[in-house]
Structure formats: C-alpha cells, structure tokens
Amino acid sequence: GQNIDQPTEMTATEGAIVQINCTYQTSGFNGLFWYQQHAGEAPTFLSYNVLDGLEEKGRFSSFLSRSKGYSYLLLKELQMKDSASYLCAVQGGSYIPTFGRGTSLIVHP
C-alpha cells in the first residue's frame, strides 16, 4: 500500500515563495507527480520526478529525495491565480498514481 502526507492548508503573500511538502511511504516507486486543482475544476499536471534532485519549470520547481520518501513543490513569485489545491501523487509498483489529500494554498495580497 501507499501512504501520502501533505499539509492541509497553507497561506502566502503575493510575490513571495512557498514550499509545499509531501512525504510518502510506498511499496515500489516509479515516480512522483504534482498536480494543481482550482476549485470546481479538474487536476492539471505540473511536474514529474523519478530521479533525485530538482526539476525546474518556470516559476514552479519540484524536488525529490527517494531515500527520504520526500518531495516538495516550490512556487516562486506567487500570483493570486496560484490559489488552488496542490496534489502530490505517487506512482508505485503498479504504475497507478495514488493521490494525497491535497494542500489548499491561499495567496493573499
């Protein structure tokens, strides 16, 4: 089975940097995904990590440490439109992504 843990809610100020953490326990590992989900909408793909290290994509970066069962999503230069839920999903031995509960990020002026 898999166990994924991420904070329920975070708040940050427009223009700032925020880091959303995700810890996991899994039998078999074939990658970790981050998705963004705005209220009332479907999740949209942000990033995929399968090797240790940092993957940067514009204002968003994602980090993975397989030995620690740990990942984070880093959002820079926060904008109001970044207010959303951020879902961490782990792809285990079966290659099926299992999702965490999501972290609700609130960006305020």
Next chain:
Amino acid sequence: EAGVVQSPRYKIIEKKQPVAFWCNPISGHNTLYWYRQNLGQGPELLIRYENEEAVDDSQLPKDRFSAERLKGVDSTLKIQPAELGDSAVYLCASSSLQGSGNTIYFGEGSWLTVV
C-alpha cells in the same frame, strides 16, 4: 488536441435512482481511469482499463457500481442504485504509456449530487 471529455458535467438525482457517466479519452491513450473525489480529498481510483480490459477494479463497489469500455475507447461508469454517500466528483483520466512518465490527464469531471 482534444482533452478528455466527460458528460454530464453535473447531475442531481434522488437516492435509489440510477446514473451513468460517459468518458472519451485523449485519442491514442490506451489506459483509462475512473477516479472519485470527495470534497477536500484527493482523487481515489475506482477502476483502470488497459484497452478494453479492466486491470484494476479492487476499489470499485461492485454491488452498485459497474463500468465498461467497449472497443477500448469510450467508457461508461454506472451507479445503480445511487446512495447519498455517492455524492462526489467522478473524474475520468487517460494516459498513453505504462511506465516511467505515465502522466495522466483528467477530464473536467462529472459532479454528482444524490438527494
């Protein structure tokens, strides 16, 4: 390229009534998923198809839920009879590759309210 298409977008039904959801995956994607998402939770897998074969349906409540993917393209998910606890968003997703980088793409979801 068209994304994953789902219908209906919203459905309100009385308990004990049947309901069906339809999904058309991204063209060429052989893997199709149905997830259920409750408010404030992450999506939970109900069933996964590889082409027309259901390869993982351990989380599907088989007493009232059924799914099919005839011809390995479109899929339908049915609930009969619906219960109050079935109120949720039903998300269809698809992917094209089993293995590393198996990124799944979601449809807009079908929002079910059972009253």
